[in-house]
Amino acid sequence: MKLYNANAGNPKRVRIFISEKGIDIPRVDLEAGTETRTEDFHKINSLQELPVLELDDGRIITESVAICRYLEAQFPEPPLMGRDAFEQGHIEMWSQRIFHQLFLPHGHYVRHTIPLFKDVVTQVPEFAAAERAVIPQRWEWLNEEMSDGRPFIAGDDFSIADIHGMVVLMLGGFFDLPVPVSCTFANQWSERVRARPSWDA
């Protein structure tokens, strides 16, 4: 196996997942937006996005969540996407919630603001500003949800929902969008996940 990797949020998601699984996958580091726009890379991923996992038989899996799903099935321990039906559904619920409530507004803000994406999307500054503006209230929502004092987003155990949250923290760090100070429970969670070795993956 090898992982086509870049210094960006979606590859980071997979790198954290791999670190939490305690496995090792060789990487091919590419520069997103330039080295992905070649004809050769188009054959690997027609969307010219990273990350991409190439299996030993040459088969390809793109999309960070899909790569995690493959790795979860190949390397079940420790489980990061749930064991029984309810856990699987519950962790997927929290993954979707973190994605829609927090990752998407960060992602939209970034895509509609930084020069890297100006040839990829029609950047709309008013939309970027509106998406940035909702982020504090989304943290307040998560903080309220975590006010039962549970250590991780989906409950007692670390899961891929926390990894989605870690990618949000990383983007928030780059773009000056910290967890609001008033969000005590969310900040305690943030400190907890930042202390994991996988934070630096």
Place this chain on the structure above:
Amino acid sequence: MKLYNANAGNPKRVRIFISEKGIDIPRVDLEAGTETRTEDFHKINSLQELPVLELDDGRIITESVAICRYLEAQFPEPPLMGRDAFEQGHIEMWSQRIFHQLFLPHGHYVRHTIPLFKDVVTQVPEFAAAERAVIPQRWEWLNEEMSDGRPFIAGDDFSIADIHGMVVLMLGGFFDLPVPVSCTFANQWSERVRARPSWDA
């Protein structure tokens, strides 16, 4: 079990999934945007969104994809999310691709255009127009990807990736965003999924 349901895209995704599984789950039909904004419903889903699955023991799963994931584990036949590791990863890849390339621009267009969402998001007409404008080229991309003549989005078998596509077709039908006529393979796929009993779920 019961499914809190509405006449909208995300509940439709779950209704198609249930139909394809050949199971029957009682429904509680609510009007999105009004009957979901009560204090009682806030206790069921703090995001006040539909669909929601309530289990017999009272536990709750929100988010359409999470409900499908729970049902897939509880009712494995026919498999709609893949059997072995590669199939699971491959179907997740196509689900993510359809979600990001096609569902999101439709969803963004709708959320930034129709009155139902005017209190939910800061509607930005320029963003709505830009998102609407990319849709034909996204169909062209999918059409090129399906030019190997495979019957379904992820290969020989119907999967949840097709269900994501069916929800896109449904939204496209409501908002006058048809599959471009030039997209022969995508149109053949569209006819194929529209002929399934689950289309009317």
